[in-house]
Amino acid sequence: MTVTVADTLGLSGTRLSLKMAAMTPPPRTPTQISDATGKTVAANVRRVRELRGLSTYDLSKKLGEAGRPIAPSGIAKVERAERRVDVGDLTALAAVLRVTPSALLLPLTDDPAVTVEITGVGAVDAEAAWDWMDGEMPIQHIEPGDPSGALLQFQVYARPPGRRMQLSPGEAD
Numbered sequence: 411m412t413v414t415v416a417d418t419l420g421l422s423g424t425r426l427s428l429k430m431a432a433m434t435p436p437p438r439t440p441t442q443i444s445d446a447t448g449k450t451v452a453a454n455v456r457r458v459r460e461l462r463g464l465s466t467y468d469l470s471k472k473l474g475e476a477g478r479p480i481a482p483s484g485i486a487k488v489e490r491a492e493r494r495v496d497v498g499d500l501t502a503l504a505a506v507l508r509v510t511p512s513a514l515l516l517p518l519t520d521d522p523a524v525t526v527e528i529t530g531v532g533a534v535d536a537e538a539a540w541d542w543m544d545g546e547m548p549i550q551h552i553e554p555g556d557p558s559g560a561l562l563q564f565q566v567y568a569r570p571p572g573r574r575m576q577l578s579p580g581e582a583d
Contacts, residue, residue, distance in 0.1 A: 443491035446527035447515060451500065452491040454514045458507045459489075469506065478502035512543040545569045 443449060459469050466482040466489075473480050478498060480488070487493035488503075495503070504511045517526050522537035531549050534542075542549040548564040556562070565574050 441487075441492050441494065443494060445529040447529040448494065449491050450517060450526075451495050451514050452489055454518070455485070455495075455503055455507070456489040457518070458509055458513070459485075462507060464507075469503075472506045473502055476502055476506055512540070516540060516543055545573070546575050 443452060459466070464472070466485040469485050470480055470482040473485075480499065480502075484493055488495055488499075500511055500514060504514055507514075516528075516539050517524070517536060519526075519536045520540040522535045524536040525533045526536050526539050527533050528539055528549070534549060538547070538549065541547040545568045548560055548568075550560065552560050569575070
């Protein structure tokens, strides 16, 4: 004769299974990256990975060798915008894919006629986005004559002294 936990406790099997079902957590809603930059990173990781002829397994192996392991399923989730990419992931992905981090953060165009959406900034033209990402110009509009000193502050804080862009006063207008 087989004795079950329900028999030992004097509970019916149906009642026990109802209790267990109540203790089971509901299925988790998949993460969906909704910010513009996150979606751009997702699309760019896939684009560059495919251009390099790498599978998600290949990329996963290279990331592991670089000391930043991400499972193939994690890479697939990144590419579907279902997994967030932190700063360490971004730099490792850029290094392994042999591109700059900005190549993953921005669309592959610097056409000033194309508008791109940047999280925390909003819509800007692609050329301004790349100039900002490359440390050449601030992303915000600079008033003619630059009364606030925004360009100077950007030059001082955006890049190390030996890598600062030297702009003439007329370029800030």
